[in-house]
Amino acid sequence: MQTTTSATRRWSAFAVLLVGAFLPPLDFFIVNVALPSIQGTLQTSAAELQLVISGYAAAYAVFLITGGRLGDLFGRRRIFLIGITGFGLTSVMCGLATSPAMLIIGRVLQGLSAAAMAPQGLASIHALFPEQERSRALGLYGAAVGLAAVAAQALGGALISADILHLEWRIIFLINLPVVVAVLIFGLPLLPDVRGDSPAPIDRIGVLLCALTLGLLIVPLVEGRERGWPWWACAMLIACPLAGFCFWQYEKAFARRGGVPLVSVDLVRMPGLMSGLTGVLFFYVVSAFFLVFSVYLQSAIGLSPLATGLVFLPFGVGAFIGPLTTPLATRVFGDRMPAIGMLLEVAGCVLLAVLVAATPGQMPAQGPLIAAVGLLGFGQGWALPTLVRAIINRAPATGSGMIAGITNSALQISAALGVAVIGGVFFSVAGTSPGAASMARALMVAMLCIGASLSVAAIFSIVASRSSARVAARLAST
Known part of the structure; x- marks a missing residue:
């Protein structure tokens, strides 16, 4: 209103x-x-x-x-x-x-x-x-x-x-x-007290089942490695798909009863949406980069927190410049923009891994380091807004709000899983008593894992855009 x-x-x-x-x-x-x-x-x-x-x-x-x-x-x-x-x-x-x-x-x-x-x-x-x-x-x-x-x-x-x-x-x-x-x-x-025009009741059980599913996945992925994969961690991972299945079945039943589910079954079945949302789940694992690189810079190289923060500045500059150039780039690359942005991030991941391999436990050369971190930021600036916009645009006007919420949630879930999985890989490779060489090796493996995940996200982004294009072509021909 x-x-x-x-x-x-x-x-x-x-x-x-x-x-x-x-x-x-x-x-x-x-x-x-x-x-x-x-x-x-x-x-x-x-x-x-x-x-x-x-x-x-x-x-x-x-x-x-x-x-x-x-x-x-x-x-x-x-x-x-x-x-x-x-x-x-x-x-x-x-x-x-x-x-x-x-x-x-x-x-x-x-x-x-x-x-x-x-x-x-x-x-x-x-x-x-x-x-x-x-x-x-x-x-x-x-x-x-x-x-x-x-x-x-x-x-x-x-x-x-x-x-x-x-x-x-x-x-x-x-x-x-x-x-x-x-x-x-x-x-x-200063805030006015505004509400939705026709607010729907909250899907309480759906919220709880979603939280249960996510908890059954994230907790064992984080705690299992540290504790030697005890029985309860394995049991939680086995129970996770069951909880996810129960969540999905409940959402469908809740919608049939006339309720507004947390995740709309009809909307996520629209052409390209599931591929796009799957791409989002692989895309935002790049958040683990901030964890592993921060730990490496401070623990292996010995930088102060301030110096560590300054190393990330090229990412910020790239992330600021990237969106400013997307209108022109979109006219050139069209629906391929999210995938191209992700591939730029992959290039940044590979370059950083190569630099760390060449100088384990030491600061890499400033120019190439700025280029690697800046590529990650610039690619993020291209990929994130165009990917989110492409997903939301595939939804009908009446469902754009829900899809926007689901997309934002998927980004945060991706960030949580990225920290859990890639952070776990990093600490596993580094070992229980990490030195500069083992931490450098761990960072290289983590960056390559991030790059691989971004590559998968790029593929799903392309699949989503092609699926939507085929549907649009069929509609135009009828």
Whole structure:
């Protein structure tokens, strides 16, 4: 429903909501440069480090769609308030953690809070802005999310190196509290209380079955290697497909009863959609790059958190420039844009692996290193927006919102699985007492795994575009 707020007030309200869009990706990426420091302070295992990242991403992914539905049902202002308050409190819990378990639980709860907070900004664009202003609002929303991912590495390194009040890594979580307090005091009164036009009841059992399926997959992948693959880890992996099957069957039954399922069975059967979403699941494992490269730079080479953050800057520059060139590149490459962007990332992965192989335990030559990391960022800047847009465009107008939510969730699930699987490969190859040579070998293997996954994602992207093109050709001929 369209609000009648003045231009100044609606842009002010949107600025507040953008904080809710900025903080979740910032806190996903910023923790990477702090991992060696966290490990030294809390004596965390490699598996626990992975859960610090994947626990947040998994909780965020599973409940992201639910967070949007809650805003439709109970009002986006109220759910945003609950989400950002919870995000502030759980950030404090993470910052004051005295054990790995406390930090992991805090991160999972932080992901849940982010899932309530983040969707309200995107969902409010239609209600806040007239049609002629929505493109600008969408651009700013995308820029905020992209900037968070780009700035996180350097900001995290700077905050830890500054050692404010001798808080070390804890400052990256505690810094959220003054931001949250400022939003609650000055920003919340600006937010209108808007809801969906026809909000559907929440698919509670679907949410729980989805969370169960994801948990049965991620927990054993992270913990199994560290604990020597005990029986319960194997049992969880065996139970995962069964839980997934139950989830899918329940969604179909729920839809037949007239409910609105978490995942629409009819929509995901549309030509090209399943191939595109499968490509997304292989694509965003690139998030594991930030984990393994951060650990390598600090543990094998001995860089400070600040210097580590600066090494990632070419990725940010590439990720910023890439989307600016996509309109021209799309006119040249068309539907192949996502695949070409991913192949550029593959080239960056291979180049980085070659550089590390040539100088194990040492900083590679600056020029080639900037080229490798920059290629990863530039390819990401080409692939991510065009891949997401291509998937959403394949859905009918009435289902675009659900598909957008499913796509965002798939990206977060991919990030969680990437950290679990490729992080597990990295720590396995590095060994229990890693030296510079073994960590270099582990990074090379991890980068090649990321490159292979991106190659698979590129293939699925091409399959999806061809499937859609065949359907369009058949419709045009009838």
